[in-house]
Amino acid sequence: MVVVQRRELTFWERIYLPEIFRGLAITFKKMFEPRVTRQYPEEALPTNEVTRGQPRLVVKDDGNIACVSCGLCEAACPAYAITIDSQETERFIEREPERFEIDMLRCILCGFCEEACPKEAIFMSDELELANTTRQGLVYDMKQLERPASTLKPRIDYVRRINDRW
Amino acid sequence: MVDLLFYVAAAVSVLCALGVVVSANPVQSVMMLLGSFTGIALIYLLAGFQFLAAIQILVYGGAIMVLFLFVVMLLNQGDPVALAREQGVLHKEQLAGGLAVAGSALAVLLVAVARTDLPRPIFGYLWPEGGLDPLLGMAQAMFGPYVLAFEGASVLLLATAVGVMTLAKRQRNKPVAAASTSEEASA
Amino acid sequence: MSFVIILIKASLIYGGLLGTAAAMTLAERKISAWMQLRIGPNRVGPGGVLQPLADGVKFIFKEEVTPDGANKGLFRLGPIMAAAPAMLTIAVIPFAGETTIFGIDFGLLSLTDLDIGLLFVLALSGLSVYGVILGGWASNSKYSLLGGLRASAQMVSYELSLIMTALTVVALSGSMNLREIVEVQNTGNFLDWHCFTPVVGQVGLILFVITTFAETNRHPFDFAECEPELVGGFHTEYSSMKFALFFLGEYCAMTVMACLTTVLFLGGYSVPFWEDAPWIVQVGTFMTKTAFFLxxxxxxxxxxxxxxxxxxxxxxxxxxxxxALANLLLAGAVISLS
Structure with a gap:
């Protein structure tokens, strides 16, 4: 049990008014201090490679999607946000996704898909904004998810660096 | 103009006074009473007694009716269904009693009005002419010739207030032990 | 002619009052933001100055909800009773002395020059509590009722101190007429303002300002609302323009009380070192003093x-x-000695 010892108030504290004036002085001074508000839509949030934004699919430099539709991210997703249908392809990897959807309303930005991916095909981007007028509009299909590898470069390098430590 | 305002004010105060008796809801009654007082204050104002009008609103409207309202809101108003059934049912005794009181009051008023030599037109007469300061006049009357009566009334009111406090203060049913210790302490 | 002048004065004064109330809603939000290192509303118009307009439009288009079991008539009467007294009392506040603009004699720059001006203000501000009580009671909600009850007890208690303190000024200036109270202080020497009367003035000013806070239901005495305990207090169940009317009433009451404090203690429209200043300077001085209290x-x-x-x-x-009582006695002593 903690016994709080209350300090005996001095006379000036007990008549209360001087303390009120002291408080008023503090709030008055605060009026002229720099503001901490960020004007969000105009002033974007600072992001860097550690930012864990919405997951995006990597499009390799040759224009093909890196995903082989193995389904590991789908299985790893704790929110069941990912849906993959696969199809055959003439490319060496033989399989690629026909349909790759992430329901952004379900996605919790945990990054498990990124960790689960064996082919460096899905990464957490620095994109954070999410707005639409319908729920269906926020189920992103492959077209909306694809990003060239160059834009995801910092994150890819970061993830490689982290994984190298293991 | 003044005549018209007088009739409006009079109608308001009379209708509101009726409303006090008729409305089933006590809070509504209090508000009606407030309306009635405001009407009377308006009549004072028309007669040139600004001070009286302001005091009427300040004391009755601002203080006494607020306390009424305070008490009425705290009251248990009973079952609304039963109240609604009671509404409009006048018991014979109530009717007789009410009529007797109202009738005698009306009779007294009529006799008083009949025996007073009222100047007419009323309003032209009562407006203070030549810039008489009604406040000053009232103050001089109150603290001049009638100072004894004024002070007497205030002492009487004070005594009443103290008396009411003493009567209304509930004797606390303290536990015996606590009571005895406090007695010991005082002894 | 005089009717036209009164009409002009009334529209100016009421426009000013409502404008001030609207501006106060913005000022409240802006200043609170600055004090908390925030920016405050800045989206509507340059720097957010049109925010009150946007709020007004929003209030008008909101749905009006009357709770089940509410007493309809009294529920409607509540906001009216809250807003009307504050708007009426501005009528007796003198904003400047004898005024002549473009050769037209406007007389005293107040709507009416009542002998019982101060009493009029106090009587009507005493009525403003009905809005809160009625709103609280008629809403058929426990939070509102508690808010109303608290407000009624609080206002009756603090009105006493308020009146006693105002009486000190009446005693000092020997009149209840607000114009005369100002004229007593308007000597060109600002030390004649009632707030510079030794001890009595300072104690009176502090007491008056504090009780004014209680009378207008403002922090730190806003028990009628008291969000953490009572949700929204007496106006929990109000929506749309009815709620806005409560809001408007509160800000109007603040404005009137700030004007009254200025008149009673800070010499109203009297300008330091300039006894018969032109009306525009007097109005400016009055507004500056009032703005400080706001x-x-x-x-x-x-x-x-x-x-x-x-x-x-x-x-x-x-x-x-x-x-307040002791201060009144002291004022009596000061007067009889001088």
Whole structure:
């Protein structure tokens, strides 16, 4: 049990008014201090490679999607946000996704898909904004998810660096 | 103009006074009473007694009716269904009693009005002419010739207030032990 | 002619009052933001100056909800009773002395010059509590009822101190007429303002300002609302323009009380070292003084925490009332000695 010892108030504290004036002085001074508000839509949030934004699919430099539709991210997703249908392809990897959807309303930005991916095909981007007028509009299909590898470069390098430590 | 305002004010105060008796809801009654007082204050104002009008609103409207309202809101108003059934049912005794009181009051008023030599037109007469300061006049009357009566009334009111406090203060049913210790302490 | 002049004065004064009330809603939000290192509303118009307009439009288009079991008539009467007294009392406040603009004699720059001006203000501000009580009772909600009850007890208690303190000024200036109260102080020497009367003036000013806070239901005495305990207090169930009317009433009451404090203690429209200043300077001086008190209302709100209810009652009855009485006696002593 903690016994709080209350300090005996001095006379000036007990008549209360001087303390009120002291408080008023503090709030008055605060009026002229720099503001901490960020004007969000105009002033974007600072992001860097550690930012864990919405997951995006990597499009390799040759224009093909890196995903082989193995389904590991789908299985790893704790929110069941990912849906993959696969199809055959003439490319060496033989399989690629026909349909790759992430329901952004379900996605919790945990990054498990990124960790689960064996082919460096899905990464957490620095994109954070999410707005639409319908729920269906926020189920992103492959077209909306694809990003060239160059834009995801910092994150890819970061993830490689982290994984190298293991 | 003044005549018209007088009739409006009079109608308001009379209708509101009726409303006090008729409305089933006590809070509504209090508000009606407030309306009635405001009407009377308006009549004072028309007669040139600004001070009286302001005091009427300040004391009755601002203080006494607020306390009424305070008490009425705290009251248990009973079952609304039963109240609604009671509404409009006048018991014979109530009717007789009410009529007797109202009738005698009306009779007294009529006799008083009949025996007073009222100047007419009323309003032209009562407006203070030549810039008489009604406040000053009232103050001089109150603290001049009638100072004894004024002070007497205030002492009487004070005594009443103290008396009411003493009567209304509930004797606390303290536990015996606590009571005895406090007695010991005082002894 | 005089009717036209009165009409002009009325429209100016009421336009000014409502404009001030609207501006106060913006000022409240802006200043609170600055004090908390925020920016505040800045989206509507340059720097957010049109925010009150946007708020007004929003209020008008909101759905009006009347709760089940509410007493319809009284529920409607509540906001009216809250807003009307504050708007009526501005009529007796003198904004400048004898005024002649473009050769037209406007007389005293106030709507009416009542002998009982101060009493008129006090009587009507006493009525403003009905809005809160009725709103609270008629809403058929426990939170509203508690808010209304608290407000009624609080206002009756603090009105006593308020009237006693105002009486000090009446005693000092020998009149209840607000114009005469100002004229007594308007000597060209600002030390004649009532707030510079030794001891009596300062104690009176502080008491008056504090009781004014209680009378207008402002922080730190806003027990009628008291969000953490009572949701929204007496206006929990109000929506749309009815709610806006409560809001408007509160800000109008603040404005009137700030004007009254200026008139009673800061010499109203009297300009320091310039006894018969032109009307525009007098109005400007008056508005500056009033603006200070309006700022004080906001300033205190965003500085002090709310009192506890029993502390409020103790403060009102056991501290303020005796001090106000003693101050009145002291004022009597000062007058009889001088």
């Amino acid at each position: 700022f004080l209302f906001i300033w205190v709100r965003w500085t002090l925490p709310r009192f506890r209810y029993d502390q409020l009652m103790n403060l009102g009855w056991k501290i303020f009332f005796p001090i």
